[in-house]
Amino acid sequence: MLGDFAEVIMWKNDLEFISVVLFRKMDSKDKRNASCGSSAIVHNPHLDALKDDILYHFSLGTGTHDLRAIFGDVKFVCVGGSPWRMKSFIEYIAAELELEPGTVVVTKQSVDATFQPKFEQVILGKTVVRSTDLDQSLAEELLQCSKELNQFQTVVGNTMCTLDFYEGQARLDGAFCSYTEKDKQDYLRKASEAGVCNIEMESSVFAAMCKLSGLRAAVVCVTLLDRLKGDQLSSCHEVLQNYQQRPQILVGYYIKRQLKTKAGVSQV
Amino acid sequence: MLGDFAEVIMWKNDLEFISVVLFRKMDSKDKRNASCGSSAIVHNPHLDALKDDILYHFSLGTGTHDLRAIFGDVKFVCVGGSPWRMKSFIEYIAAELELEPGTVVVTKQSVDATFQPKFEQVILGKTVVRSTDLDQSLAEELLQCSKELNQFQTVVGNTMCTLDFYEGQARLDGAFCSYTEKDKQDYLRKASEAGVCNIEMESSVFAAMCKLSGLRAAVVCVTLLDRLKGDQLSSCHEVLQNYQQRPQILVGYYIKRQLKTKAGVSQV
Numbered sequence: 001m002l003g004d005f006a007e008v009i010m011w012k013n014d015l016e017f018i019s020v021v022l023f024r025k026m027d028s029k030d031k032r033n034a035s036c037g038s039s040a041i042v043h044n045p046h047l048d049a050l051k052d053d054i055l056y057h058f059s060l061g062t063g064t065h066d067l068r069a070i071f072g073d074v075k076f077v078c079v080g081g082s083p084w085r086m087k088s089f090i091e092y093i094a095a096e097l098e099l100e101p102g103t104v105v106v107t108k109q110s111v112d113a114t115f116q117p118k119f120e121q122v123i124l125g126k127t128v129v130r131s132t133d134l135d136q137s138l139a140e141e142l143l144q145c146s147k148e149l150n151q152f153q154t155v156v157g158n159t160m161c162t163l164d165f166y167e168g169q170a171r172l173d174g175a176f177c178s179y180t181e182k183d184k185q186d187y188l189r190k191a192s193e194a195g196v197c198n199i200e201m202e203s204s205v206f207a208a209m210c211k212l213s214g215l216r217a218a219v220v221c222v223t224l225l226d227r228l229k230g231d232q233l234s235s236c237h238e239v240l241q242n243y244q245q246r247p248q249i250l251v252g253y254y255i256k257r258q259l260k261t262k263a264g265v266s267q268v
Numbered sequence: 269m270l271g272d273f274a275e276v277i278m279w280k281n282d283l284e285f286i287s288v289v290l291f292r293k294m295d296s297k298d299k300r301n302a303s304c305g306s307s308a309i310v311h312n313p314h315l316d317a318l319k320d321d322i323l324y325h326f327s328l329g330t331g332t333h334d335l336r337a338i339f340g341d342v343k344f345v346c347v348g349g350s351p352w353r354m355k356s357f358i359e360y361i362a363a364e365l366e367l368e369p370g371t372v373v374v375t376k377q378s379v380d381a382t383f384q385p386k387f388e389q390v391i392l393g394k395t396v397v398r399s400t401d402l403d404q405s406l407a408e409e410l411l412q413c414s415k416e417l418n419q420f421q422t423v424v425g426n427t428m429c430t431l432d433f434y435e436g437q438a439r440l441d442g443a444f445c446s447y448t449e450k451d452k453q454d455y456l457r458k459a460s461e462a463g464v465c466n467i468e469m470e471s472s473v474f475a476a477m478c479k480l481s482g483l484r485a486a487v488v489c490v491t492l493l494d495r496l497k498g499d500q501l502s503s504c505h506e507v508l509q510n511y512q513q514r515p516q517i518l519v520g521y522y523i524k525r526q527l528k529t530k531a532g533v534s535q536v
Contacts, residue, residue, distance in 0.1 A: 044445035053441060054500045113390040122381040123435040124447055124455040164473075167391040173321060176480060177312035179392055187392045205432075212444060232322045 041214045076255050085244060104152055104246050106142045107134055107159040107219035108195070110203040113168060115160070115194035119208035132161075132207035135216040142218055145254045152246050157197030159219060161204035169199050171231040188227055198223050220247040309482045344523050353512060372420055372514050374410045375402055375427040375487035376463070378471040381436060383428070383462035387476035400429075400475035403484040410486055413522045420514050425465030427487060429472035437467050439499040456495055466491050488515040 047053060052063035060067065109117040110132040119130045139156050146154030166174025170184040191199075203219045210217035222243045225233055233240065315321060320331030328335065377385040378400040387398045407424050414422030434442025438452040459467075471487045478485035490511045493501055501508060 042443060044440070044443060046440035046445050046449070050441055050500075052500070114393045121435060122431055124438055124451060125382045125458075128435075163390055167389060167396075170392055172312070172314035173318055175310060175312060175477070177314050181314070183392060190393075209443070232318075232320070 041212070043212060076258075085248075088245070088248070103197075103223045104146065104154040104250055105159060105198045105221045105223060106139045106146075106154060106156045106250075107203055107207075107221070108136070108139060108156050109133065109158045110161050110207040110219065111158050111194065111196065112204060113160065113162050115158075115191060115196065117158075119161075119204040121208075130208040131211055132204045133211055134207050134218060138216050138218045142220060142250060142254055145257060146250055148257075149250065149253050151249065154250065155197055158195040159203050159221060160191055160196045160199045162199060162201055165201065168201075169227070173231045185228065192228075199227065220251055222246045309480075311480060344526075353516075356513070356516070371465075371491045372414065372422040372518055373427060373466045373489045373491060374407045374414075374422060374424045374518075375471055375475075375489070376404070376407060376424050377401065377426045378429050378475040378487065379426050379462065379464065380472060381428065381430050383426075383459060383464065385426075387429075387472040389476075398476040399479055400472045401479055402475050402486060406484050406486045410488060410518060410522055413525060414518055416525075417518065417521050419517065422518065423465055426463040427471050427489060428459055428464045428467045430467060430469055433469065436469075437495070441499045453496065460496075467495065488519055490514045 050062075052061055054061040054063070110119075111117050112119070117132045119132050121128050121130060143154055143156050146152070162168035165171070167176055167178075170179070170187045171177075172181060172184060198221050200221055203221075206219065207217065224235070224240060224243055225231075235243070318330075320329055322329040322331070378387075379385050380387070385400045387400050389396050389398060411422055411424050414420070430436035433439070435444055435446075438447070438455045439445075440449060440452060466489050468489055471489075474487065475485060492503070492508060492511055493499075503511070
């Protein structure tokens with residue numbers, strides 16, 4: 001379903017729901033169906049026997065839509081937070097903004113709450129462990145893009161992916177809390193020693209599924225607060241809005257640079 | 269924050285995002301601040317030391333909003349699927365619909381993928397197991413309401429709560445599948461033998477948090493397909509729409525009956 005240049009980039013800023021943006025090939029010479037050479041691997045033999053594959057949550061189906069014709073030219077898949085943020089990203093691709101500095105994290109490894117780079121799934125009642133390795137060359141390219149942009153600080157580091165927002169992230173401000181401020185600080189310090197730069201809740205399943213599918217994938221986040229200093233967002237709305245635009249500025253810059261490079265190659 | 273009659277009812281129809289509806293006391297004689305006697309337990313001593321408690325995802329905070337004044341008279345909290353469904357529920361409360369029969373499941377126990385009534389959380393890197401017991405008397409009251417309504421079949425049974433929609437629910441139609449149709453059938457049959465009537469993905473954390481908080485809670489679902497016969501939704505949109513209204517009809521009936529009973533008591 002993905003185009004032959006398809007890359008999957010996930011970015012997020014907090015814990016809102018996930019939306020998806022697809023970027024098609026912008027070269028009109030490209031044919032919609034030219035993407036049969038996609039290297040994405042589908043690990044399910046049962047799909048061949050399926051008459052119609054209904055993607056219920058997207059209101060799409062193989063019986064009702066020609067998915068190859070609709071999505072065959074997709075070049076970049078971006079998965080992010082709330083719909084408004086994805087809309088703002090689409091708008092941004094056409095109109096860049098000058099932003100104040102901050103810290104963007106490009107994920108090296110997505111680790112679990114014990115700092116291991118793994119994603120545990122339960123399949124037919126049995127626990128299966130999957131690797132959460134991300135594409136290191138894509139992470140390096142994104143870091144390089146940030147240097148070229150020179151608008152905000154960007155680091156490559158580990159992202160801790162937890163199962164919940166409060167106790168799972170050692171917060172003291174949830175409805176439940178059975179540990180002390182010191183327990184929290186000790187845990188977050190251990191996380192930091194394990195190379196964790198930020199915490200969120202979706203990167204491990206994203207990394208594991210992309211890895212299994214043979215897709216080049218990256219996770220780009222922005223840190224909204226220093227968890228060693230507090231649990232609640234204390235910055236004003238405007239500052240947070242600014243922070244939240246940083247991952248999209250970086251990913252937008254990368255996409256444009258990629259398209260320019262491809263265009264340069266095809267002109268030669 | 270909850271009123272003294274507050275009850276939490278969660279219902280859902282598929283795996284879309286969660287929305288919340290609050291039902292206030294409808295008796296104007298009730299005072300907004302009359303709810304100090306709420307029996308809900310807050311298990312976090314750190315909250316007392318917090319100057320402002322910002323509920324970021326709801327755009328609410330103790331510094332900016334008088335939460336007791338706004339929510340002190342809440343009587344029923346209903347948590348459900350997508351915003352459109354919750355909107356439809358609010359509209360429904362005023363205008364009942366006649367619907368075709370089907371199967372509504374009121375959850376007895378929310379069980380995990382190994383059919384155990386527990387919810388595992390990772391806190392400070394350590395696994396903590398919490399009970400997912402729901403209020404049996406509330407489940408029985410809802411079953412009784414369904415008998416009075418006499419519009420569709422309702423059963424009390426176990427609900428299996430999984431960590432993902434595809435492999436976690438033994439589906440054959442996901443992007444990944446490493447088991448056979450027979451493995452799937454064997455697993456679902458074992459689930460059925462363990463009393464599982466339906467599968468979804470949110471009931472265990474809901475049940476565990478309500479149990480910990482001392483809140484009377486129920487889960488009301490509607491089954492959309494027979495998983496022993498297939499994985500994809502084959503019913504037409506209209507039929508599915510009908511099915512999805514059933515939990516709200518049942519919960520709406522229960523709420524009205526409760527309000528009528530309370531009104532009857534206060535008139536005496």
